[in-house]
Structure formats: C-alpha cells, structure tokens
Amino acid sequence: MNLKKWFRSIFVTMKPAEKTSQGAPLRNFAPLVDESLSRKVDAVYSAVKLISEGVAVLPLEFQWFNKAKNCYEPYTDDPLFGALKIAPNSRVTSFDFWRAAVQQMLLLGNAYILPVRNEVGSVVELLLCSPGSVAHDAIAGTYVVNDVVYKIHETYTANQIIHLRNIGVDGGLTGLSTIQAAAKALGISVLADDYIAKSLSDGGLIRGFVSGSGGGGLPTMGVANAKQTADVTDRIERELGEGKQILSMPADMKFQALALSPADAKVLENKQMSVHAIARFFRVHPDLLYAGTNNTYKSSEIPNVMFLHQTLAPLLTQIELELLVKLVPRELWSRVRMHFDREAMYLTDLSTEILYIKGTLDAGVYTVNDWRRKKGLPGVPDGDAPLVSANLKTLKNIVQGDSTCTPQG
Secondary structure, eight states: OOHHHHHHHTSOOOOOOOBOTTSOBOOOOOOOOOHHHHTTSHHHHHHHHHHHHHHHTSOEEEEEEETTTTEEEEOTTSHHHHHHHTOSSSSOOHHHHHHHHHHHHHHHSEEEEEEEEOTTSOEEEEEEOOTTOEEEETTTTEEEEEETTTTEEEEEEGGGSEEEEOSOSSTTSSOOOHHHHTHHHHHHHHHHHHHHHHHHHTTTOOOEEEEEOSBTTBOOTTHHHHHHHHHHHHHHHHHHHTTOSOOOOOTTEEEEEOOOOHHHHHHHHHHHHHHHHHHHHHTOOGGGGTOOOSOOHHHHHHHHHHIIIIIIHHHHHHHHHHHHHHHSOGGGTTTEEEEEOTHHHHOOSHHHHHHHHHHHHHTTSSOHHHHHHHTTOOOOTTTTSOOOOTTOOOHHHHHHTOGGGOOOO
C-alpha cells in the first residue's frame, strides 16, 4: 500500500445522503471521522490513554533462563535490556515509547518499530516510526520507510522491522484502526459534542419567536406589523445577550419559547449511548470511562480485573512475541524471553498488597529476600530460604508422625 492509499485508509467513507419518499434529502448526521478528530471525543481519549498507559507502566525486561537456578533472570549484560526497560533511544524513555506505540496501534491500526544494531549485531536502540511514514506491501512482505524525523529512507523485509498490529481482516498481516470500526458511534458522539458546544457558545439563550395579533396601538398584521415584530425581536435578543432579567413586550404581543426538539433530544441521549459503544470497541469497561453511576470500591474491582485480563493481557502477549521473533535468533527462543512484569498490574492499595505478599510467602512462591529485592531493600540472613506454613503437612508426614512438622498451637 503506498502512502497516498494509506493516508486515505484512515478516513471513513460516508454514504451519500438518503432521501425521503417526498424526495427531500435526509440529514447525514455522521460526520467524517479520522484519527485527529476522534481524539477530541472524550471517551476515545480516555480509552486510548487508559490502555496505552496501562501497557507503558509495566516494566519490560529481556530475560534469559538460568539452568542452575531453573528460572528466568534479567539479562542485564545485553544492550537490549536497557533499550526495553529504560530508554529505547536518546529521545524518549520506555514509558513514552510504549505509550506512543500502543496509541498508534489503536488509532492508526499499525505501529512500526525499527531496531538499530551495533557492529556485532546487538540491538542498541529502538525507533518508533512516525505516523504515515511506512508503506506496507502485505503481498510482497516489504516495508518502505520514509521517516523525516529520524532521516530514514530505506526498504525493509518483514523480519527486519517490528510490526505491532491492531485487529485486521487479512489474516493478521495488517491492522485495522479502531476508529474505522467505530466510525458510526464516533460520528454520533462528535455531533452531540458540536451541538452542546453550539448551545453553550451563545450563553444558553432562550430560543423562540415573537407574535402579535393586532390592537394595542399596533397596526393589523401585515407588512408594517411584521417589521415592528422584527424590531421587537431584535431588541429582545439584544437585551437577553446583555443579561437583562426583566423584558418588556408591547401590548398584544407575546414571546413563545421553543422547546428542545425530539430529534435534538435523541442526539443528546445517544451521546451517553455512544460512550458504551466506544467502550465495547476498545474492550474497556464503561465504569473505567466514568460512564457508570453509584460505584463503590467493591463494584470497581470487577472492571479493573476485566481490564487486566481482557484488555491488557492480549496486548502484552502480542508485544512480547513480536519482540522475541524479530530481535532474537530462532535457536535462542527457548533460552530467552521478553517479559512484562504483570505483577505490577495487581498491586493496588497497601492492604491488598500485604495480603498478596503474605500469600506468596506462605505458599513458598517467593522468599523474604525476593520481596525485599523487589522493594529495593537489602536482604536479611536466612531470607533466601522458602517458608511454608506450619499448619500444612504432607500425607507422608502425617503417617510417619514427623515431629518437625507439627501444627502451631
């Protein structure tokens, strides 16, 4: 796909306005929606910010498998470790880098990352290509990069560039922007926002019309009376704009306020409905977009768990596998891995964290020194020995009456 076709693809093509049975055109209420316009919709901004920062806040490490300890450990000797966890390049930190990459996936459908290697082939930098600078030919499997920011004008093969894709329809070769999929819901939301802004821009003035029936010194309704009615209308509108509270009307004239039309009321109602539609497209619970009501701490816990498992987990796995396949030779796939520290997602308030730490210590999953190292604290003597609750014993201990594993009184 060339650059012109790619740029055109991020826009939504709207159908021509339909007509009624009388031939009068109906209003095509859904405006043209693109990536720039969509970010002005509050629900889209909130969803994209929530997902992208949810990924960026998790530490990403390059790890290798230590056979002696039978576990994975950070591979700090490789330059890729610092590029993934701290600073992918000299311009941005890892947080800004992964936040921008996920934002491109959601809003544009694809994010392209170029690895920069040193003379021995080690990855020392990662460059996130600017939006619109990559033309992907899915059939040939090539990527033509023309990035003026990083001054890169080269053609790459599929194994030379990291390609993060949103959901697509061509077997996973290219991604489709969530904005394109949610075009109708976004159009309704943009229209509602514009209507509210227009209503508030004039100070929320009352709309209506002035009418008269003659008498009271006014001529009979006609050309002259219509002119006087127009003059009165202009005066009322001016005085309302000046903030005047009490207005005078000539005899036998009255002001009839216009109520909100059913069509306008429906637009405002759809504004709330569109938030739920956008939440479905981005796989985010509406409560996380502040669309819920009467939330309690317990009721907020379920949306957070759903967000971790249904929204973030697939993204994290996708990024980990793409980095592993594109940055590590095939023969090393069983010995190294790219790993987001998912535990950071589960640690919320201090009370919950204490219960989690205690549970891992009681089950022997972590040692005391393991947790102290996670907290940046020095180890303590005998802190590397796993602890198991004395209230639990194996069947063998019970049959043999092992006195070393007696329950605590």
